[in-house]
Amino acid sequence: MIFKSLVELGYRILLVTPDLYFLFENTPSKSWFIDLKNGKKDPGKIPLAQNLSNLIRLAVLYKYGGVYLDTDFIILKDFSRLRNSIGAQSVDRNGKWTRLNNAVLIFDKSHPLVYKFMEEFALSFDGNRWGYNGPYLVSRVVEKVKDYNFSVLPPRAFYPMNWVRIKGFFNAKNDSRWIEAKVLELNEKTYGIHLWNRQSKSMKIEQGSIIDRLISTHCVVCNDI
Incomplete structure (x- = not known):
């Protein structure tokens, strides 16, 4: 019903069921997914759909580029000029980020940082720890990489209130x-x-x-x- 209303308002929307074999082909995600399907990878206690969501957003961005957004957002203004950006969820007293989040990801096609995210997912996957393959993952990777042509946006950009005080x-x-x-x-x-x-x-x-x-x-x- 919600999609029908949006289409009637003139929004262009396409609903698709992802072909995961095709989507993960030629990415670091492929071997992880095949091991999962063959029972060689423990999906863990966290719902598999949640972790697949973490991975699918990365694969889509890497292959096609664009913007990924969680559905629990209120968009306040245009951000089409943002490129290769990820948002900080929190910062320290000096303004240095302490936690990033993967609820908003804005990247060009084939961006090397997104590739690094997928590598980390496949190599260190843990299905028993909430957030480990999502916000904690992007934080781990960005902490280690340099000169990858991306911006870390301050919390006010997309996370002006933390989850404790929302x-x-x-x-x-x-x-x-x-x-x-x-x-x-x-x-x-x-x-x-x-x-x-x-x-x-x-x-x-x-x-x-x-x-x-x-x-x-x-x-x-x-x-x-």
């Missing part, structure tokens, strides 16, 4: 002046907000909250929030 964006009980100032700041400095669905999926969007204000302005198919 509830504050759903809550209308905060100071109304703070909410007004924060909405203005987000609209000026942030490309999109990651909602951390694992934590926020059960939260109610309170009327007048930051999320309520942003959805009312930026959601293209939401009529009555």
Whole structure:
């Protein structure tokens, strides 16, 4: 239903079921996938779909280039000028990133950093540790590589609120002046907000909250929030 509404609004959408053998061909992912299919690789306790999602996004970006986005984002402004970029989830006091995230990946076709991500996935896969093959993976690789022609965006770009405090964006009980100032700041400095669905999926969007204000302005198919 949601896709029909978007198509009716003029958005060009194509839903596909990925051919994983074709997608992983000529990538470091192929041997890992074949071992998995043949029972030689333990998928672990984490749902396999989650780890396949981590890998599929890398393979698609490597073969075709473009933008990968998790679905739990509110996009606030155009970022089509961004190239070969990954977002920092957190930084230290000196502004150096301490954790990256793979919920937003923007890369050209055949970018060597994405290839390195796939190599790391195949070599160090651990299906029992949440995040190990996703946000922790991209953090491990970027920590080790140099001169790969990419940018690390500050948290305000896509992760202006961390998962521990995201509830504050759903809550209308905060100071109304703070909410007004924060909405203005987000609209000026942030490309999109990651909602951390694992934590926020059960939260109610309170009327007048930051999320309520942003959805009312930026959601293209939401009529009555």
